[in-house]
Amino acid sequence: MLQTLFTIPDRAWGVPLFGPGLLLGLWAVFSVVLLVRLARRQGMSADTLGYLPILVLIGAVIYWVLPVLAKGNGGIPIRGYGVMLFLGVVGGTALSVWRGWRLGLDPDTVMTLIFWGFVPGILGARAYYVVEYWDDFFTPGATSWQTFLGTLGKIVNITEGGLVVYGSLAGGLAGFLAYILRRKLPLWATLDLVAPGMLLGLALGRIGCFMNGCCFGGPCDLPWAVRFPAGSPPYVREVQEGELFVHGLKVFGPPTDRPVIAEVEPGSSAERQGLKAGQTIRSVNGKPVPTVFEAQKALVEAHETGEELTVATTKESRAAARWEIARPLGRSLPIHPTQIYGGISALLLCLFLLAYDPFSRRDGEVIALLLTLYPINRFLLECIRTDEAGVFSTGLSTGQVVSLIALAASAGLWFYVLRRPKGRALAS
Numbered sequence: 028m029l030q031t032l033f034t035i036p037d038r039a040w041g042v043p044l045f046g047p048g049l050l051l052g053l054w055a056v057f058s059v060v061l062l063v064r065l066a067r068r069q070g071m072s073a074d075t076l077g078y079l080p081i082l083v084l085i086g087a088v089i090y091w092v093l094p095v096l097a098k099g100n101g102g103i104p105i106r107g108y109g110v111m112l113f114l115g116v117v118g119g120t121a122l123s124v125w126r127g128w129r130l131g132l133d134p135d136t137v138m139t140l141i142f143w144g145f146v147p148g149i150l151g152a153r154a155y156y157v158v159e160y161w162d163d164f165f166t167p168g169a170t171s172w173q174t175f176l177g178t179l180g181k182i183v184n185i186t187e188g189g190l191v192v193y194g195s196l197a198g199g200l201a202g203f204l205a206y207i208l209r210r211k212l213p214l215w216a217t218l219d220l221v222a223p224g225m226l227l228g229l230a231l232g233r234i235g236c237f238m239n240g241c242c243f244g245g246p247c248d249l250p251w252a253v254r255f256p257a258g259s260p261p262y263v264r265e266v267q268e269g270e271l272f273v274h275g276l277k278v279f280g281p282p283t284d285r286p287v288i289a290e291v292e293p294g295s296s297a298e299r300q301g302l303k304a305g306q307t308i309r310s311v312n313g314k315p316v317p318t319v320f321e322a323q324k325a326l327v328e329a330h331e332t333g334e335e336l337t338v339a340t341t342k343e344s345r346a347a348a349r350w351e352i353a354r355p356l357g358r359s360l361p362i363h364p365t366q367i368y369g370g371i372s373a374l375l376l377c378l379f380l381l382a383y384d385p386f387s388r389r390d391g392e393v394i395a396l397l398l399t400l401y402p403i404n405r406f407l408l409e410c411i412r413t414d415e416a417g418v419f420s421t422g423l424s425t426g427q428v429v430s431l432i433a434l435a436a437s438a439g440l441w442f443y444v445l446r447r448p449k450g451r452a453l454a455s
Contacts, residue, residue: 030106030107030108030238030239030240030259031104031105031106031107032105032106032107032110033104033105034101034102034103034104034105035102035103035104035105036101036102037094037097037101037102037103044097044102045089045093045094045097045103046089046090046091046093046094047090050089050093051086051089051090054082054085054086054089055086058082058086061078061082062075062078062079062082065078068135073209074139074209074210077143077209078142081142081146106235106238106239107235107238107239108235108236108238108239108241109235110235111231111232111234111235111238112232112235114231115227115228115229115230115231115232115235116141116145116228118224118227118228118231119141119221119224119225119226119227119228119231120137120138120141120224120228121224122223122224122227123137123140123141123220123221123223123224124137124138124141126220126223126224127220130220130453131453132220132453136210136212137220139206140203140206140207140212140217140221141221141224143202143203143205143206144199144200144202144203144206144221145199145202146202147198147199147201147202147205148195148196148198148199148202149195149198150198151194151195151196151197151198151199151201152191152192152194152195152198153194154194154198155191155193155194155195155197156191156194191426192229192405193426193429193433196225199225200218203217203218203221213390213452213453214390215389215390215391215394215444215447215452216390216451216452216453217453218391218393218394219384219387219390219391219392219393219394219453220453222380222393222394222396222397223377223380223381223384223393224377225397226373226374226376226377226380226397226401227373227374227377229369229370229373230370230371230373230374230377231370232370233366233367233369233370233373234366234367234370236366236369236370237364237366237367237370239260240255240259240260240261240262241260241366241414242365242366242369242412242414243255243260243261243264243362243363243365243366243412243413243414244362244363244364244365244368244411244412244413245362245363245411245412245413246360246361246362246363247361247362247363248361249363251364252361252362252363252364253361253362253363253364254358254359254360254361254362255358255359255362256356256358256359257327257330257356257357257358258327258328258331259359260414261359261362261414262327262357262358262359263323263327264413264414265359265360266279266323266326266327267279267282267323269289269290270360271357271359271360272290272292272295272357273323273326273327273357274295274296274297274326274329274336274352274353275291275292275295275296275297275298275302276288276290276291276292276297276302276326276338277289277290277291277292278308278319278322278323278326279319279323280319281319282318282319282320283318283319283320284318284319285307285317285318285319286307286308286316286317286318286319286321286322286323287305287306287307287308288302288303288304288305288306288307288308288340289304290304291303291304296350296351296353297338297348297350299350300338300348300349300350301348302338302340302348306340306341307340307341308322308338308339308340308341309339309340309341310337310338310339310347311325311326311329311336311337311338311339312325312329312332312333312336312337313337329352330352330356333352334351334352335349335350335351335352336349336350336351336352337349362413363411363412365408365411365412368408368411369408372404372408373401373404376397376400376401376404379396379400380393380396380397383396387451388449388450388451389444389445389447389448389449389450389451390444390447390450390451390452390453391440391443391444391447392444394440395437395440395441395444398433398436398437398440399434399437399441401433402429402430402431402433402434402437403430403434405426405427405430406426406427406430406431406434409423409424409426409427409430412424412426
């Protein structure tokens with residue numbers, strides 16, 4: 028796990044980078060050069076003007092949102108997840124451009140197609156996640172404007188994770204469809220062209236999930252089981268469920284309940300300081316913690332604020348317990364590296380589609396295979412993932428429910444594709 032690779036400072040050569048700063052100026056120059064180049068190639072057509080809303084949207088993010096993300100951090104941290112997401116886009120695009128070039132398509136056409144699919148894909152992936160975990164994003168502030176900016180800052184901060192493949196697939200396909208219809212490209216042949224690249228991008232993106240610690244699996248006793256560090260998503264989940272001691276304490280239960288110590292680790296510093304099960308925690312390092320959620324959060328993050336830990340209970344007659352934080356910090360229990368499983372399976376599916384493509388007899392077979400095999404793969408992976416709870420009282424995760432819907436839709440797609448006449452519009 029490697030969440031943060033480095034931090035981009037908020038100033039360069041004394042000039043602000045974000046907001047009305049250097050980055051916005053560079054983006055404005057890039058946007059003008061891109062539009063001029065497109066205008067010279069194809070005139071001020073609808074295709075050229077179609078770039079304008081996206082360029083303006085990114086400029087708005089640079090002006091209003093990036094300063095919020097940089098505030099208090101001295102800059103914007105570059106996460107391993109975001110880097111692998113970028114490499115996934117580059118890798119998937121390169122594969123699609125290469126395949127298109129072999130079939131006689133102009134590389135610029137394929138690049139534009141990917142661009143049209145990329146932005147809606149990211150928006151769809153983020154929208155799916157935000158809707159599912161809305162309570163994690165709403166940030167109340169002193170004013171409605173502060174509330175809006177705080178919430179928006181969390182929503183656009185995708186470098187720390189929070190993208191769902193099915194949302195990306197829906198958004199990306201919608202973007203591809205819009206461009207294909209606009210340019211009057213062969214629909215099914217073009218979707219077949221980009222299908223393997225989508226899976227290659229997913230394979231690289233799953234490495235980013237591993238670096239971030241999200242999309243994690245359940246308990247594992249196999250030799251390749253992994254243990255994530257303190258503060259990672261699986262570690263936090265195990266703390267919340269009472270599976271781990273944090274600095275010698277277990278505090279768990281409904282998030283809004285009072286933080287009562289459930290268990291004290293034998294021989295720990297907490298026990299030596301006289302803390303006992305049944306005591307209610309009043310504050311951690313001087314910060315009031317009225318709920319289980321806040322107590323867990325304060326305990327997990329205590330190592331970031333100093334070398335000592337102070338825990339005060341509601342029993343006024345005794346002094347707060349204070350002890351030095353033990354090093355090294357604890358790790359999660361051994362769990363399945365489902366992110367690696369997902370990356371390997373996506374790569375194998377990509378190679379399978381590339382191998383199948385020369386033998387396909389009709390346009391649409393490759394994308395239909397993707398929409399058939401990936402839901403099966405995802406449904407099985409969800410059986411050992413524990414980052415999502417069951418929904419609709421079915422015991423199935425959201426991903427499994429969507430997988431079943433996608434699989435049913437793919438059956439209808441196969442029915443349509445196999446009734447089409449044989450022949451391929453972009454066959455080499």
